[in-house]
Amino acid sequence: MEIDLTPKLAKKIYGGDGGAYHAWCPGELPMLKEGNIGAAKLFLEKNGFALPRYSDSAKVAYVLQGSGVAGIILPEKEEKVLAIKKGDAIALPFGVTTWWYNKEDTELGILFLGDTKTAHKAGCFTDMFLTGPNGIFTGFSTEFVGRAWDLDEATVKTLVGSQSGKGIVKLPADAKMPEPKKDHYTGMALNCIEAPLDVDIKGGGKVVVLNTKNLPLVGEVGLGADLVMLNGGAMCSPGFSCDSALQVTYIVRGSGRVQVVGVDGKRVLEITIKAGDLFIVPRFFVVSKISDPDGMDWFSIITTPNPIFTHLAGRTSVWKALSPEVLRASFNVPADVEEKFSSKRKAEEIFFPPPN
16 A cells, blocks of 8 residues: 655644644545654744643654743653753653743744653653643542642642643743743754754755764654755655654755655655645655755754765765666676766765756
């Protein structure tokens, strides 16, 4: 049975004056369930507050737009309060509790990509809220909550029943929230826009890779990630993950074309992709992209903390490693054709600028 790889947009799940939560559904993007991947976005308006929650999945968060404050509590650790802004990637291991707040005029947007192998539903994140009408303590009796918190029944009812907002609320303009601490940011997040580049090809593109070296917490999440910024008209070399990892890609900015080739050399996807699209490349399938004139940026997770890629064009490709005799025999071509092929792409790697 063939799986539909067509990119999809997220759909709104819930929200109100404070913001909204959007997610991709496995029913519409089957590779989510097939690959045990979850994907969602949180948008907060000014004074929007995403109530404290924990999830059934480990994730990587990426700030798409705006700036705000994140509260992160690792299991049995103290609260970390981070100032976050566009370009920040944050590793959220399994069992972490988070809250998010936007005090700025500009909308705060955060992308979440993660592994759902521990989730209640394959391909979906399930958040467990600490407060609100769907908070976990609404399910306990006042006796149990009172015993747990050492409080009288009246106080328990006030605490559990006062928050009427579900998931996201809008706080008063004069609400006081914790101030971020600079030292809390270190080791918890990495700004992919400001970080040292792992790849910088003139006229082609740039890459920042998120791994256990620059953000050790991704080791606990079990995922790698990268931000790719492809110049206008440039091409990303055909390639595949050679360690059986899935590649989950969200288009952050711009647009372009993508082709994916699978088993028996069959092209399984050829489509124009644009900002907001999410698509998933199956294990060992080969993918290549060409950006439109304005360029294209994407944020990807790979289902291993230290991914390894094989490229099929350019200086570092497998073709440059093969001997001329093997190339001629494989292509079944004479020496002059093989020599012409081997003479190309000797300097370029990964990204190829547009032709002159």
